[in-house]
Each structure stands twice: as C-alpha cells, then as structure tokens.
Amino acid sequence: MKTISLFAEIEEDMLKVEQELLKIVQVDNLLLTEASTHLLQAGGKRLRPAFVLLAGRYNNGSLEQLLPLAVALELIHMARLVHDDVIDASLTRRVVPTVKACWGNRVSMHTGDYLFAVALKLVSQYEDPRILRILADVSVKMVEGEVQQIITAFDVEQGLRDYLYRIKRKTALLISTSCGLGAIASGAPPSIVGGLMRYGHYVGMAFQITDDLLDLTSTEAELGKAVGSDLSQGIITLPVIYTLQTEPIGSHLRELIRNIEKEGQGLEEALDLVRQGPGIKKAMALTNRYIDKAKRELNWLPDQSTRDTLINVAEFISYRKF
C-alpha cells in the first residue's frame, strides 16, 4: 500500500483507521467479506480518512470522535470505486465480457451497496444532524457527476465548465466533505468548518486535474494501469479540452476522437497530439491556481502544526507521480 509520509502527524491514528476498515467488513456473509477485503487490500491513499483526522485536529477532536467518520468516508469512496467496476456498454461493444467479468457486475454492485450501508451505520452514531444532511447531499451530487460522465462521453464540444462540473462531483466534493465533517465532528465553529471545506474543495479539484494529467503523461509502470484509459473510454479531460480549443490541432483531434468512438482506432495518435499541444501546461497551471487557493484558505485558520501538514498535502498533490 502506498503510504504518504506527509501524514506522519496522524500516523498512529491512520493505523487504527486501517484496522477498523478491515474489521468492519468481516461479516457472516463470506462473499461480501471477501469482496470487501480484496478491495481494501488493493490499497489506496486513504486521503479521505486523513483529511477527516487532520481537520478534526483544529478543534482537538479525539480519535473516538473522528474514527467512525474517517472509516465511513473511506467506505463511501470505496463503494463508488467498486460501482465503477460495473461494466459499461461502451466497454463491451468491442470486447466480449468474460463470465467472470460479468458475474462481477452483480457482486460489484452489491458490494458497493453494502459498503455504503455500513458507512451509514457508522454515521448514524453521530447526533449532529448536519452530518447526514451533508453526506446525503453529496451522495446525490456524486451520482449526478457519474451520469454526466456517461452523457458527455466522446462529446468534443464540451468546455471547461462541463469538466469542472464533473470533477467537482467526482472528487472535490467528497474531499471537501471529509474536511468539513472532520471539523464538525470535533465540534469546531462554523468559520473553521467553512474554511476547511473550501480548502478541501480546492485540493480536490487540483487532485483530480493531476489525476487526469497523469493518465496522459505517466507510464503504465508508474500508474499501475493503462495510460490514456480516460480518452479510450471517451472521458474528455482538461488537457484534451484545451487542445480541442487550439487550432489547427483541435480539428485534427476532434476527428481522431470521433474515430476512437466509432472504430476504436486512433487512440495513440490522439494521445500524442494532446501531449504535444498546450493542454498539459495549461492544465498544470490551473492545478497550481487551485493549490494556491487551497493554501490561502488556510491563512485564515489558526496557526498550528496541522496547518503545515495541510499545506504540505496541498503541495504534494501537484507533484505526485501516482
């Protein structure tokens, strides 16, 4: 599992999050336990629990106050990831799904539902009604983002606004919520809750843009999955949008993307075009603007070691390679 030394401040507590995650999915039902444990052991950065714990530190929140929430937020994130495994039509049009992959559909779906329900059980321990209100609202918006990603697949006419709408729902909202709820659960005043939520929003936006950049600029070895998988699925990310808006390569890219959709060919050429165009640099610049905004939010919050950690996390986001 990839651990981030940035989180040294909360290292012990993060170990407890990890233990609790593994413990909570051990249930009577062997299939659910196996699927959930498999997912957990596949790793993950555990960013959301880390943000819950760090945000909670601003008001000296205890682990007891924060642990159920930290675990719940990772479970909600995992539930979404496993639902992402449910096979889409566009993926099966050219590739015949294996029996195992297809059997996986139902099990993926049930496992996701299960993890989400377990998260709700954890959340139901809290008395503060804001926690469920915020999580329910975010859950609605996250689905809207997923569906929007289906609707806008291979749509070469979309712009920056469409992209920002999607990544806000896909990533930034849950990170912002992790920060906000960590503060709420520790009893922090509204000014700290608000500041941390805005910090989380900006960090989350930067995180997703970086993720989308890595899908174009990284190697398969570093990434642990095929490079260019977004564009192969028709997911139009920011560097692609910027390239589409630049002539004459924009028109050429438009044709190539239509070809990927219709014939399943031309992906490598399209990726090269995006890599050569101005999109990568422009997207990196936007990431940095979000990082700056995130750090600026922290200026308004009390000065303490947690603030330094959050600044480091924000900076790490744009330099990471995985």
Add this chain to the structure above:
Amino acid sequence: MKTISLFAEIEEDMLKVEQELLKIVQVDNLLLTEASTHLLQAGGKRLRPAFVLLAGRYNNGSLEQLLPLAVALELIHMARLVHDDVIDASLTRRVVPTVKACWGNRVSMHTGDYLFAVALKLVSQYEDPRILRILADVSVKMVEGEVQQIITAFDVEQGLRDYLYRIKRKTALLISTSCGLGAIASGAPPSIVGGLMRYGHYVGMAFQITDDLLDLTSTEAELGKAVGSDLSQGIITLPVIYTLQTEPIGSHLRELIRNIEKEGQGLEEALDLVRQGPGIKKAMALTNRYIDKAKRELNWLPDQSTRDTLINVAEFISYRKF
C-alpha cells in the same frame, strides 16, 4: 397503476405521496429524471408508503410528519428494484446481452444509487436518530439477503431456514421498518412501535411467500411477467423446498433443477412437479400462520379504524392475485 381500495382511509394522502414521488425525481440531469420517472410510472403497490401512513395514524401523525418518510421508503424500495436489473452472469451465460441491455447496467446502477441518496436527503430532515439507525441497519441486511440469493442459487440442499433468512431480508424487513418508522415519526410510544414492527414483519413474510407462490400458480397475464421465473434463475422458493423434502418426487426434482442449471432445460417439467406436490399447500399454510400472527399483534394495539384497515391488509395479502 394498481391501487388497493383497502387503503381508502389514506387515499388522499397516498395521492400526495404519488405527487411527491414524481416531483422529487425531476432534476437537472435528464437521464436520471427519465430513468426514475420511467420506474415510477411502471407502477407498484406503494405498500411501504401506505404502511408508513397507516402506522403513523396510531399516534395521530400528521402528513407533514410522515410524507418525507413515506416517499423515502418507496424510493429505497425502488432503488433495490432497479439494482435488481443489473445483469447477472447466470443470465448472460446462455443469452448474449444486447448493447441496450448492457448499457442499462450502468444506468440501472446509477439510478438506484441516486434514488437511495435522494431517500437519505428526505430522511435527514428528521431529528430522531433512531430513524437513520434503523434504516442503515436494514440496508446492510437487505444486501446480505441479495447476496445470499446469489450464493444459494440452484442449491437443492437448502432448507426452510435458508429460505426464511432470505425473504426476511428481501421483503419483511423493509415492510416492518415502514410500520415502525411511521410510528416513530409520529411520536408513538415504544409499545406501539414494537407491535407495529412485528405486525409488519409477519405481513412481509406472508407477502413474500405469496409472491413466490404466485410465480408458480399464476398465469403470465395475471402476473405481468413469465411464470416460473424464480426457478429458471435458480431461486429456490418455499414450495420447491417442501417438494424437495418429499420422496420420491424430491429426488426427481433435484435432478431436474440440476438440469436447468447445467443445460437450461427441464423448467416446465420441474414446475409441474412442484405444482402437483405438497409444496403449494404447505406454503399456503405457512402464509396463513404468518397472517394470523400479524393480526394477533394488532390485538395489543389501540382499537381504532386503522387497526381494521391493517387487519384487512393482512388478509388481502394471502388472497391477492398480483
């Protein structure tokens, strides 16, 4: 849409439930609105909202107190139904899924997630923490039931206990919860909440056994779907279990079911065997025992018009044809 005149007492309120259901799924996202509206307009008995409203009457609950909960419980039920549409491997082993059916996988999943999240938003309006606690617990158990149905598919060695475990989670729990939460939301004392939850449990068990009976004894015209679909998917229902336990037809049925699983043949012969055996009658007898238990629970509750309605609902359950 099939309406049940039994619910005359709450007819006006049920209309408001219907309006609210249609209103709440009208969102910005056209695909989600269309999928949800389609689901709603496909009908349904709206049993769960009816139980919420009827249970709430025991403590003179107002529509304002009960409406969000009634709508939420129907949405949770619908979310489960639409997730049931996600194609299972056993179904695609012999039938190649069409592109449309496969595209439906992701949309079915997202629509289910969406409806569940909207239900949570409604639930988050309530201050009483018991409501989320009960719903979260039921949500976990419902998934356990679904997964158990996959695990026990075509398992001819299962018994009554396996069956009761599944139908409790599949149906009885959410009906019991509808009754219990209707009482809780109206501020009823624990004695009434407990009695109504037990009533709902027994009615729910009877309802699912009847549902499983109809899949064997009804006609396609009455049922609106193919007869014998449970057994064709490997779902072993109560009359089948009873028949499997009766020799010599039990051994014959065992062979036929193995044949359905392996070759996809022998369904009609298996269905005839179950219809001729003692399973149907024995299952009907168990339904009646549950109905009696349900009615007995009502004897402990205050005598009022709602009690008569709930008695009628319980009796209707075992005589229904759809």
